[in-house]
Amino acid sequence: FSPAILARFDAVVFNNTSGDVFTPEQRGAFKTFIENGGGWLGIHAAGDNSHEAWPWYVQNIIGTKFTGHPMDPQFQKATMRIEDRQHPATRHLGPTLERTDEWYSFDKSPRGVPGVHVLATLDENTYVQKGPFGQELSMGEDHPILWWRCVGKGRALYSAGGHTAESFSEPAHAKMLAGELRWVLGLEGEGCSPNHTNGDKP
Template sequence: MKWFIAPLALGLAACAPSTAQTDQAAAPYDSTPPEITEHMPQPAVLVFSKTRGWRHNEGIAGADRFFAEFTSENGMGLFTTANGAVFNADQLARFDLVVFNNMTGDTLSPDQEQAFQQWLEDGGSLVALHSAGDDSHEDWSWYDTNVIGPQFIGHPADPQYQDARVVNLAAEHPVMQGIPADWTHNDEWYSFDSAELGDAVPLLGLDEASYSPENLLYGPVQDLRMGGGPEGHPIAWTRCLGEGRAFYSAIGHNHTSYDDPIYRRMLSNALAWVRARDATKRGCTRAK
């Protein structure tokens, strides 16, 4: 079954908002932390999917299923929530890893943002997916600048979902072990205002000749080409922040992304890498 998504003005979020699909007018920040059972297995993963912008329902569901399967197979605990009040020092201390599962908009209070920043820089682990890297997070400047970096400028429309050639840019990186040199994947492909990632390590790039990087339906930006070959259009990268590690991937708009065995392997590698700690910090800097 194909679902129709109404096109609206580009530039406010990764997918143009509609009254049926967005939560921007939702209630203020959550203030009552959720109850977490004392019997939650350790180590544990927190999957956070609150949205106050566009809500990627299918992508959220697909990622939730993937993390449920992964934690079950690896004997880990799992807690999924859209309650931002979980971002407090006491509850964050119970988790080895946080997943921003298609999070959009101004979801956390300044105190909650600070609690997460401190947790991550003190040695936490983050996996951020798809719209967790769109342009709806500008209220949280630390995250927007230091975790994501380049600014989302749009995605193709008409057609919105396309097959594209995805290229492995860092074959020696631990996250890319077992990932082919390139493969074809179908998704909603993000473009950013720059390929400059600072001290991040680019992992995947798009071959812009393999799909139509144009938005032909709405908004001021129509030509979404970033240029320069796959290395000029990164869509996944890693960063080290303090003692913590972060992985971002722009893949994951639809649930079908999480059925792709190559992408599942990459996510599994990413979960292992962000949690790894070693003296050399392997994978934190670009190969010379």
Template sequence: MKRILGWSAVVLLALLAIFVVRNYQRVALGGVKVYETTPPRLPDRIQRPAILVFSKTNGFRHEEAIPAANALFAKFATDQGWGYFQTENGAVFNRDDLSRFDAVVFNNVSGDVFTAEQRAAFEQFLRVGAGFVGVHGSGGDMTYNWRWYVEDVIGAQFKGHPMFPQFQPAKVRIEDRSHAATREMPAEWLRTDEWYSFEKSPRGTSYNILATLDEKSYAPKGLFGKDLSMGEDHPIIWWHCVGRGRVFYSALGHRAEAYSEPQYAAMLLGAVKWALRREGSECEVASATDASAP
């Protein structure tokens, strides 16, 4: 038994060492600093409505999930007759190029990915009525240089996920089944994922919680036994408005196989339809504060 435990410890340390080596600059040093200034060439014609799928990572990179999610969103576009463009070039976030899209999908985006001008273009894009769908790692940084993004777009500061085991089965409770993303979901959803915890719940007057995590169904313990519990209110999927823009975030989706799960794919399809204003009537009128923003 001692020999088995000893080998288990060696394996765990080896896996941790591989992680550190692969992600040292991206994580331990606060992320790489790569900013594009020349935008990609867009197709001459892009069908409307159109989605821009963005998967740039200056922080931790979800190597397996990103291509799987890109393929799923491309399939959505083909099946639904939407325009589609995928890139990791942050310079596409300029007023002219963004005007050719109706929603942007952040596919596991991480780190500080934009220049000041690109940030401003993205913020204006949302406020005037575009849509945003954020997936998993797009809300999973320990720190953010751009506080508007974490406070006004995602709405919650990530603090960690379980380790040893990293992936656990857990129960997701669907709170609101009136939304396009959750309309076909069961009241309780048992699935395996890397479960995010946040510093506090985004629940409030401007954030609408669609699903919460039952902490009794898994062990919310992080590295070195860190307590990641949030209590009874542990949101995992939600939406809100930024000006007239529709913002949806799901903390699910670390593993590539998630994007072949029928229920998860259906949830994301509903989210994109909603972000494109093909479903729902939310965010039609901007608040006084948002309406006056630049």
């Protein structure tokens, strides 16, 4: 991550990127890239708790903090509720999508954070939200799993699904990822400007 290298690209994809991957100089280059109109697509571990060393990333890219995922069992079938079926990521889907994955929970819903638009939530009635040693992971009725936001002129989209290799061969999920990528690249869908802050209401 440097200004010269990032200038060659329209978007960056963090596919299960876990850990603090930035030096201080790289943080500055990435932040400027996004705010000046670059795109970012984060998949699954790109939003886990290993990124907390950089609060700007957690607050301004993700918008909420990871708290955990179920462990008994780790991978469960659950139902996603599709809230926005006009977005390039979700317009091919019906009102719901049933998938098996490692389902993330967060300390709060990102809904209502300036610029955040929720595309899909989890129906917690369809899986068990228990972490290690009985950790309570329920977020209640509002459990977003897929959302986008504007960061300056840039587009950022986070998709909390996609832990397993099999996820990427599921036709519906693969098409969803393709739509997500087309949006962050600026090829389709609503754009972003410095004044774009009209996120979803709580």
